Amino acid sequence: MSQKLSVDRRDFLKSAAVTGAAALVPGAAIEGQQRSAGTGGSPETPAQATQATAPVAPREVDPSDGGEVITTDRPGGDFMVDVLKTLDFEFIASNPGSSFRGIHESIINYGGNAKPEFITCCHEESAVAMAHGYFKAEGKPMAVLCHGTVGMQHAAMAIYNAYCDRVPIYILAGNSLDATLRRPGVEWAHSVQDAAAMVRDFIKWDDQPISLPHFAESAMRAYKIAMTPPMMPVLLVLDGGLQEDPISPEVTSRLRIPKLTRATPPQGDSGAVAEAAQLLVNARNPVIVADRTARTPAGVQRLIELAEALQAPVVDQGGRMNFPSRHPLNQSGSARQLIADADVVLGLELTDFWGTVSTVRDGLTRTSRSIVKPGTKLISITALDLATKGNYQDFQRYPEVDVAMAADAEATLPALTEACKRLITAEKRTAFQERGKRLAEAHATALERARAEAAFAWDASPISTARLTMELWGQIKKEDWSLVAESGIMSDWTDRLWNREKHYQSLGGSGGAGVGYGAPAAVGAALANKKHGRVSVTIQGDGDFLYAPGVWWTAAHHRIPLLAVMHNNRAYHQEVMHVQRMANRHNRGITRAHIGTTIDDPNVDFAKIAQGMGVHAQGPITNPNDLAPAIARALEVVKRGEPSLIDVVTQPR
Amino acid sequence: MRVSIVVAMTIALAAVAGVGAQTTPSQPSAAAPSGNADEGKKLFLSYGCYQCHGREAQGSNATGPRLGPKPIAFTAFNRYVRRPTGQMPPYTVKVVSDADVAHIYAYVQSRSTPPAAQSIPLLREP
Numbered sequence: 001m002s003q004k005l006s007v008d009r010r011d012f013l014k015s016a017a018v019t020g021a022a023a024l025v026p027g028a029a030i031e032g033q034q035r036s037a038g039t040g041g042s043p044e045t046p047a048q049a050t051q052a053t054a055p056v057a058p059r060e061v062d063p064s065d066g067g068e069v070i071t072t073d074r075p076g077g078d079f080m081v082d083v084l085k086t087l088d089f090e091f092i093a094s095n096p097g098s099s100f101r102g103i104h105e106s107i108i109n110y111g112g113n114a115k116p117e118f119i120t121c122c123h124e125e126s127a128v129a130m131a132h133g134y135f136k137a138e139g140k141p142m143a144v145l146c147h148g149t150v151g152m153q154h155a156a157m158a159i160y161n162a163y164c165d166r167v168p169i170y171i172l173a174g175n176s177l178d179a180t181l182r183r184p185g186v187e188w189a190h191s192v193q194d195a196a197a198m199v200r201d202f203i204k205w206d207d208q209p210i211s212l213p214h215f216a217e218s219a220m221r222a223y224k225i226a227m228t229p230p231m232m233p234v235l236l237v238l239d240g241g242l243q244e245d246p247i248s249p250e251v252t253s254r255l256r257i258p259k260l261t262r263a264t265p266p267q268g269d270s271g272a273v274a275e276a277a278q279l280l281v282n283a284r285n286p287v288i289v290a291d292r293t294a295r296t297p298a299g300v301q302r303l304i305e306l307a308e309a310l311q312a313p314v315v316d317q318g319g320r321m322n323f324p325s326r327h328p329l330n331q332s333g334s335a336r337q338l339i340a341d342a343d344v345v346l347g348l349e350l351t352d353f354w355g356t357v358s359t360v361r362d363g364l365t366r367t368s369r370s371i372v373k374p375g376t377k378l379i380s381i382t383a384l385d386l387a388t389k390g391n392y393q394d395f396q397r398y399p400e401v402d403v404a405m406a407a408d409a410e411a412t413l414p415a416l417t418e419a420c421k422r423l424i425t426a427e428k429r430t431a432f433q434e435r436g437k438r439l440a441e442a443h444a445t446a447l448e449r450a451r452a453e454a455a456f457a458w459d460a461s462p463i464s465t466a467r468l469t470m471e472l473w474g475q476i477k478k479e480d481w482s483l484v485a486e487s488g489i490m491s492d493w494t495d496r497l498w499n500r501e502k503h504y505q506s507l508g509g510s511g512g513a514g515v516g517y518g519a520p521a522a523v524g525a526a527l528a529n530k531k532h533g534r535v536s537v538t539i540q541g542d543g544d545f546l547y548a549p550g551v552w553w554t555a556a557h558h559r560i561p562l563l564a565v566m567h568n569n570r571a572y573h574q575e576v577m578h579v580q581r582m583a584n585r586h587n588r589g590i591t592r593a594h595i596g597t598t599i600d601d602p603n604v605d606f607a608k609i610a611q612g613m614g615v616h617a618q619g620p621i622t623n624p625n626d627l628a629p630a631i632a633r634a635l636e637v638v639k640r641g642e643p644s645l646i647d648v649v650t651q652p653r
Numbered sequence: 654m655r656v657s658i659v660v661a662m663t664i665a666l667a668a669v670a671g672v673g674a675q676t677t678p679s680q681p682s683a684a685a686p687s688g689n690a691d692e693g694k695k696l697f698l699s700y701g702c703y704q705c706h707g708r709e710a711q712g713s714n715a716t717g718p719r720l721g722p723k724p725i726a727f728t729a730f731n732r733y734v735r736r737p738t739g740q741m742p743p744y745t746v747k748v749v750s751d752a753d754v755a756h757i758y759a760y761v762q763s764r765s766t767p768p769a770a771q772s773i774p775l776l777r778e779p
Contacts, residue, residue, distance in 0.1 A: 333714075361739070361740065362740055363740075448770070451770035451776045451777075452769075452770045453711075453712075453719070454770065454776055455767035455768060455769070455770045455773060455776060456709065456711035456712070456719060456767045457707060457708070457709035457711035457767070458767055458768070458773060460708065460709050460711075462708065464707070464709075464711065465713075470775040470776060471775065473775070474774075474775045474778070489715050490715075491713040491714050491715045491716075492714055492715065497776075499779065573704065576701070576704050577704055577705060577716065580701050580704060580742060581740075581742040583742075584742030584743055584744060584745075584748065585742055585743070587743075587745055587747055587748065588748070589700075589747075589748040589749075590700060590701045590742075590748075591699060591700075593701055651703075651707050651708055651709075651711075652703065652704050652705075652707065652708075652713075652716075653705070653707065653713035653715050653716050
């Protein structure tokens, strides 16, 4: 492409100033702002302005022109940063891109690279997944900056995970709206008519503001929508001109940052709450099942209060840390039997209520059946009933419940607990206490059984997942620890054997089961934990590691302390089993099931990859007796504020 | 919901806990045909048994129950391998011979009994 024919935005502004000077006295800067906002003029007089600024731009610019305006000390991006600071973003994660160069520069210079601080990412999927993990540890969203085109495409998988996991991500995407102002070549490939279209099925709201006042309103609206349950990602598309061009006096006079008032989360209808309380108090075998229930630390306490009032068993499905693992009413390991025996099942923000009360056999013929007794009452409280979309099918099969509250479970729990307490008679209280004693005994028995099972293959090599889990636990339990991710499936050992009490001690999974979430989400959550002085720990799957390993460089670069212990079974193990299932179903044996599913020949040297990114790393470790000293060395590194990775070769599950 | 990918598999395997009820064999294991544990180990790995049950047949609550060192009676073991009722894929005679199943059975029988959890400090501590 000839440089002579290249007309960039600055050149165009300069030439437009020359052209328009005769018609519009206020000056080039104003015109530039009007045109590049994509409206052709001020909102009050669009037609006039379009006419006034319509002249064809020259294809070449005379650099000797004395009337040009070539700098500005107040670009639109600065105001955008003012707005972001009002929203109190700590960080903005991004892989740099020219479509948002304006706001990028405003963040690091005008904004002082603080609140938000620019976090350099090597992939947009990493940026979004970091924001995903950060939210679950911190309880507030992280912003993400990406190209509206190629960046959104990279980010899409992670956005889908966040959507399925009901996590708000505040996404800002660059774009170049005015086709007549685009640089030839790449800027066209990086421009799009409707940037949100690709992800609109799995975000909650989007907008493409055409002025700075419009941006300010939409920024507040986006935050409010994202943070109202059910929480989900939102997207604002930022025109390049809006970011880069000077703020005109006319626009300056209209600039203000609207007040943000967060919506209170929706509570269950009082009649439905009373009906649910009646069912729960009168039940002989009630079961409480929680998935994404505890949005905040208060959610954990509220669930404890309800469970203790009823002396009812709690099954924690792990979408969040809902219930202390060592609480005697925690009966997660006995979920199926408890549900089969239940006469009332209370589901709190369940991903899959139908699957919770049913079983499916993945055979040549797929069959399913309910596991609950006839007449069992099902009560659902979920904010998802307020916002279900149609295209992506993460909403699961239709559950035939008896009471359905379209409400946030955490917000509804206090009213439900109080309603239950009002109905509990002395006689019932005695019966509940008896039930509680039985459940406490069952809890203790389950813990002892889990410990006995963990002893099997204790000294095996590859190392058993139980051994790995307990070697890690042995050294972190004295710390203020946070299990930020668990991307390899580990037979639930951490659930069964670790003592979890605090909301940040388990952050749940990806949501959409999109592999590649674990490493970046762990780094993002560790970034949130850093200022709290928590020791962040992740159990890192090998397949997950390989999706976008550049996030380890981000962890090293930004000095994010994180202890990563790998569950390296050298396979996409879930897929090994799926192919094995198909091969046997087709009666062909499974000797070729490794093809396309294993990660060996050669084995990946994960420690070397991490070291190459500046991360302290050890391994591969195959002898279980080498684990303890390796973990101790890694913890020293983490405690001085840096990431450390241990590659451990493990049993499949 | 954590580990949602394997929920269905886990659920159905739980229903076949009899296969993994190694602590209470329903019939004397002496009824098993003679098999070679070393050969069985090779088959256990090559036929992919370890993928769900672990290389030491220790099992996983996520995929497949523990099989050794005290498996259920051979007759029931062999029957289940041929016609599983849960999520386990069927291994027909065409794929795994009776002799091979006997070798595999010998391998899972040969697994060592683990030490008591209370004797392992990491499993004893809170």
